[in-house]
Amino acid sequence: MPPTPLNLTKTYYQLPYRWGPIDEQTQSAIAGQLDAGAGDHSLDFLTPLLDAYPNRDFFGDLASAELLRSDADWFSPQNQPNRIDTSVEPLIVHRVYQRLLDQLLSSGVLSLVSSGIPASGALLYYSDRMARCVIFEYRLVRNRGVECVPLVELRKPDRLYDMDSALRATAPEERSALKKVLMLGHKIVGHRNTFVHVDRRRDLGVAGPFLDTILLNEMAHKYIYEHMHQDEVAALQLKSVLEIGCGSGLLAAAASQNLPSITRLEAIDMSPESVLCAYRNVEANLHESVQAPLEKFFVCGAYSGQRFSDFSIVLCNPPYIPYIPEEHGRRTADAISGTSLLEAVIASVPTLLSPGGVLLMVVSDLARRELLVAVREQGVESLEVTPPEGIEVAFDQEDILRNQSWLEWLVNERELRHRAEGDGFSHVLRCYAVWRSEAQGFSDDAGTIQRLKTMRAALGT
Numbered sequence: 445m446p447p448t449p450l451n452l453t454k455t456y457y458q459l460p461y462r463w464g465p466i467d468e469q470t471q472s473a474i475a476g477q478l479d480a481g482a483g484d485h486s487l488d489f490l491t492p493l494l495d496a497y498p499n500r501d502f503f504g505d506l507a508s509a510e511l512l513r514s515d516a517d518w519f520s521p522q523n524q525p526n527r528i529d530t531s532v533e534p535l536i537v538h539r540v541y542q543r544l545l546d547q548l549l550s551s552g553v554l555s556l557v558s559s560g561i562p563a564s565g566a567l568l569y570y571s572d573r574m575a576r577c578v579i580f581e582y583r584l585v586r587n588r589g590v591e592c593v594p595l596v597e598l599r600k601p602d603r604l605y606d607m608d609s610a611l612r613a614t615a616p617e618e619r620s621a622l623k624k625v626l627m628l629g630h631k632i633v634g635h636r637n638t639f640v641h642v643d644r645r646r647d648l649g650v651a652g653p654f655l656d657t658i659l660l661n662e663m664a665h666k667y668i669y670e671h672m673h674q675d676e677v678a679a680l681q682l683k684s685v686l687e688i689g690c691g692s693g694l695l696a697a698a699a700s701q702n703l704p705s706i707t708r709l710e711a712i713d714m715s716p717e718s719v720l721c722a723y724r725n726v727e728a729n730l731h732e733s734v735q736a737p738l739e740k741f742f743v744c745g746a747y748s749g750q751r752f753s754d755f756s757i758v759l760c761n762p763p764y765i766p767y768i769p770e771e772h773g774r775r776t777a778d779a780i781s782g783t784s785l786l787e788a789v790i791a792s793v794p795t796l797l798s799p800g801g802v803l804l805m806v807v808s809d810l811a812r813r814e815l816l817v818a819v820r821e822q823g824v825e826s827l828e829v830t831p832p833e834g835i836e837v838a839f840d841q842e843d844i845l846r847n848q849s850w851l852e853w854l855v856n857e858r859e860l861r862h863r864a865e866g867d868g869f870s871h872v873l874r875c876y877a878v879w880r881s882e883a884q885g886f887s888d889d890a891g892t893i894q895r896l897k898t899m900r901a902a903l904g905t
């Protein structure tokens with residue numbers, strides 16, 4: 445077979461994912477207001493909605509309800525509410541966006557000050573359903589807190605730090621400002637109500653957060669955290685959380701913020717810099733929202749199923765690029781390659797989880813075989829919870845793109861896809877829920893699995 449022609453240009457992620465209709469309560473609140481003549485532009489109905497869900501910005505859901513056109517340019521001047529002939533859509537966009545600026549971003553950035561962020565810089569914010577990524581420039585201002593200015597909005601975010609799309613979407617006169625803030629040695633990423641900081645000069649072993657991490661956090665919100673407001677019984681059952689391969693700690697931080705009843709939080713990574721970085725980010729994000737006394741453990745080392753047991757929620761976006769079989773034993777695991785961590789985690793599920801506990805894991809179709817084999821061999825239950833087509837993302841691992849034999853093996857033996865001409869490669873991410881079988885003592889006390897199954901059914905087959 446002739447060698448695969450290499451083209452390192454990237455492709456775009458097929459985002460945002462679609463979820464189907466928004467929840468009934470939101471839908472009827474919005475529909476009722478519009479019927480009652482929201483043409484007066486009061487939009488007061490949005491305030492209680494936004495208040496009730498401090499971890500959401502609603503851009504994804506409102507677009508799904510077709511209240512926002514997916515291409516609505518939400519901070520262009522003509523979408524500001526002082527236009528005379530303005531329609532409801534720009535007003536909704538403006539209200540949600542204003543809220544994002546006033547509350548989420550300011551408190552998010554301020555919470556990271558003690559972690560050593562610079563006095564001004566850039567932050568990437570991912571909205572609900574990953575519908576938009578906006579790059580903001582922030583500035584800490586004496587006596588006034590923080591000022592955030594949107595620099596560019598990416599509607600199809602290409603990768604976590606997508607410089608190319610960002611620069612293309614920016615007016616020529618603003619490009620040098622964008623370049624300046626993105627070149628800083630600090631990575632600040634926000635998703636929903638969680639903000640993490642990685643100092644790229646100090647936190648050398650910290651690879652994430654990746655887009656996989658954001659996807660997993662989105663799934664945890666969609667299936668678990670968003671329901672804690674209405675379902676206090678379920679909230680009380682969810683007592684403990686573990687993030688395996690914690691990297692920046694974004695997932696552990698989000699869990700501790702959005703599950704007010706947890707009493708135990710643990711995070712493990714084999715990279716010492718990651719453990720320190722996760723510790724800083726968890727501490728920064730922990731607000732008064734945590735009601736119960738919370739015990740926290742940050743563990744540095746290779747994951748072992750013997751060390752961890754009895755968790756209500758386990759979160760993991762493990763490395764998932766398999767090695768060519770002949771090279772398997774010769775390579776050591778890193779942040780993205782090798783499947784030994786995912787196999788070890790699945791193998792430990794019967795003791796790792798509490799009787800009603802659930803593991804959420806994002807894995808590429810490149811390692812689907814390893815995942816399904818591990819699930820079958822361990823006799824645990826699993827359910828794919830992303831939309832049936834999965835989330836297609838660019839494959840941009842440069843060391844593998846340069847390794848011709850590995851690349852060919854992934855194309856021929858796994859699900860690495862050639863994109864349209866000149867567009868490089870892509871692969872598909874899926875999120876899986878995994879739990880103990882009934883024979884292993886599973887009992888759905890918190891109703892998490894029932895909810896996962898019902899919501900998953902709404903996505904279609």
Ligand SMILES: C[S@@+](CC[C@H](N)C(=O)[O-])C[C@H]1O[C@@H](n2cnc3c(N)ncnc32)[C@H](O)[C@@H]1O
Nearest residue numbers: 652653657689690691692713714746747779785
């Ligand atoms: C894809 S990254 C996870 C990124 C992370 N969620 C974040 O937000 O930064 C995978 C992580 O797993 C860690 N890892 C890989 N194998 C491991 C093992 N056997 N035990 C513990 N950590 C491991 C890596 O050091 C890396 O930080």
